[in-house]
Amino acid sequence: xxxxxxxxxxxxxxxEADAEPAYAHDPRWLLVERILATDDFKRxxxxxxxxxxxxxxxxxxxxxxxxxxxxxxxxxxxxxxYDSSADTIVRSHALRLRRRLDQYFLRAGxxxxxRLVIPRGAYVPVFVPASAASPTIGPKEPVSSLEPATxxxxxxxxxxxxxxxxxxxxxxxxxxxxxxxxxxxxxNRGTVIxxxxxxxxxxxxLSLTLLVAVVVMWASLRSxxxxxxxxxxxxxxxxxFTSEEPTRIVLGDSGLVLFHxxxxxxxxxxxxxxxxxxxxxxxxxHVDHDFxxxxxGRRYTSMVDATTAVRLLHMPExxxxxxxxxxxxxxxxxxxxxxxxxxxxxxEADPWVELFEHSMDFVFSIDTPDHHSQFLNRHPLSGxxxxxxxxxxxxxxxxxVIAFLPNxxxxxxxxxxxxxxxxxxxAAVDLVMDxxxxxxxxxxxxxxxxxxxxxxMLIASDNVKDSPAPAQVIALHIHST
Numbered sequence: 001x002x003x004x005x006x007x008x009x010x011x012x013x014x015x016e017a018d019a020e021p022a023y024a025h026d027p028r029w030l031l032v033e034r035i036l037a038t039d040d041f042k043r044x045x046x047x048x049x050x051x052x053x054x055x056x057x058x059x060x061x062x063x064x065x066x067x068x069x070x071x072x073x074x075x076x077x078x079x080x081x082y083d084s085s086a087d088t089i090v091r092s093h094a095l096r097l098r099r100r101l102d103q104y105f106l107r108a109g110x111x112x113x114x115r116l117v118i119p120r121g122a123y124v125p126v127f128v129p130a131s132a133a134s135p136t137i138g139p140k141e142p143v144s145s146l147e148p149a150t151x152x153x154x155x156x157x158x159x160x161x162x163x164x165x166x167x168x169x170x171x172x173x174x175x176x177x178x179x180x181x182x183x184x185x186x187x188n189r190g191t192v193i194x195x196x197x198x199x200x201x202x203x204x205x206l207s208l209t210l211l212v213a214v215v216v217m218w219a220s221l222r223s224x225x226x227x228x229x230x231x232x233x234x235x236x237x238x239x240x241f242t243s244e245e246p247t248r249i250v251l252g253d254s255g256l257v258l259f260h261x262x263x264x265x266x267x268x269x270x271x272x273x274x275x276x277x278x279x280x281x282x283x284x285x286h287v288d289h290d291f292x293x294x295x296x297g298r299r300y301t302s303m304v305d306a307t308t309a310v311r312l313l314h315m316p317e318x319x320x321x322x323x324x325x326x327x328x329x330x331x332x333x334x335x336x337x338x339x340x341x342x343x344x345x346x347x348e349a350d351p352w353v354e355l356f357e358h359s360m361d362f363v364f365s366i367d368t369p370d371h372h373s374q375f376l377n378r379h380p381l382s383g384x385x386x387x388x389x390x391x392x393x394x395x396x397x398x399x400x401v402i403a404f405l406p407n408x409x410x411x412x413x414x415x416x417x418x419x420x421x422x423x424x425x426x427a428a429v430d431l432v433m434d435x436x437x438x439x440x441x442x443x444x445x446x447x448x449x450x451x452x453x454x455x456x457m458l459i460a461s462d463n464v465k466d467s468p469a470p471a472q473v474i475a476l477h478i479h480s481t
Contacts, residue, residue, distance in 0.1 A: 032116065066123050072087065076089050090123070235452045248340070252301055254300035340413050341407065361378045362403070375399055375458065384475050421463075
């Protein structure tokens with residue numbers, strides 16, 4: 001039976017749980033154990049596992065196994081043949097590990113006769129006598145993307161305490177000068193130490209100045225954001241971004257759109273949730289059925305959806321800790337019952353729109369004899385058409401729907417931004433983001449008490465080189481409840 005707490009990455013498939021490794025009394029391994037026993041490493045299980053594993057492989061003469069790809073897959077649970085150039089989790093943890101080792105040898109391990117060094121650009125540990133230890137050299141590692149810390153480790157956050165901790169860590173990670181017994185050129189030892197102390201004092205002063213500047217900037221930005229959120233009092237965005245409920249931005253599933261392009265039948269919400277495409281497969285033409293399924297499984301979203309999410313996150317009302325980004329395929333029914341939602345794309349890209357269609361007048365459809373997308377108008381008012389679809393000739397029209405509706409439990413709000421094409425969705429986004437055009441419309445439909453009713457707005461725009469011209473409102477339906 002495996003011993004409780006045993007390292008899952010420990011080598012030796014047939015080794016007894018309580019058997020000592022051959023290197024158990026090796027001075028290098030004893031050094032590793034002393035390092036792992038310190039509080040800094042006890043608080044960081046991921047870094048401890050990282051250090052333990054690379055040292056075990058090295059002491060077992062298996063250092064040839066150590067690579068970024070191996071560590072990512074075996075230690076951090078990444079899938080086989082994952083793209084290590086895009087996923088920098090190993091590099092970011094190696095950077096933190098080097099800093100922790102520097103701290104150990106500056107503090108608890110300053111009297112160690114042996115040093116453990118992980119050269120930059122590599123992951124094989126090197127053990128050298130303390131008298132020969134020097135700052136690591138090698139290619140500089142990219143650190144633009146740091147993996148979020150595990151729950152057992154402190155996460156990076158923009159707050160004064162976190163910034164102060166990071167500055168302290170950076171200051172502490174300065175390598176100690178190599179011990180020397182003689183100085184050439186007649187330079188006095190005391191002079192060098194004095195200069196070192198002056199340089200350290202200047203560094204600490206600059207670090208403190210930087211800390212103060214960052215804290216002041218953070219407080220100023222937070223104050224500006226709070227003031228803008230308080231003073232703006234926007235009739236629409238004030239309902240979608242609130243302090244009581246979180247707001248979820250749902251990105252469309254462009255992989256599903258690619259499947260629809262081959263089947264010309266959209267997938268119902270039930271089939272989408274159950275991953276069942278059997279009802280649509282008989283309509284697939286010109287491509288192999290396996291390839292059609294492959295398209296449906298791609299986790300793509302459009303540039304329109306991505307840029308819209310960024311624009312929404314920059315809204316004055318959008319507080320970062322209460323604004324979430326979701327992908328249509330990852331959503332669940334409960335996500336639509338409470339809180340506020342902003343859904344980007346028509347049912348073709350987001351089948352969850354079906355949850356709200358029972359109360360909507362303008363409904364997206366591609367169930368037509370010629371398989372063209374259109375918006376059906378279930379309750380046409382005077383002068384309105386029963387359906388709206390792009391014109392087959394002349395300047396093509398872009399149609400889109402902006403719907404402001406209650407969520408499933410009627411305790412929050414949902415904003416749907418649906419376009420027949422991506423350019424149509426972009427036209428809807430441009431309109432709701434343009435207060436000069438949006439606010440006059442909202443003022444006309446607000447209730448006597450000033451509150452905003454739920455509504456649906458059908459808009460049309462000319463398509464100019466796959467980009468929308470400014471849209472016009474061609475139908476506006478107000479919901480009574």
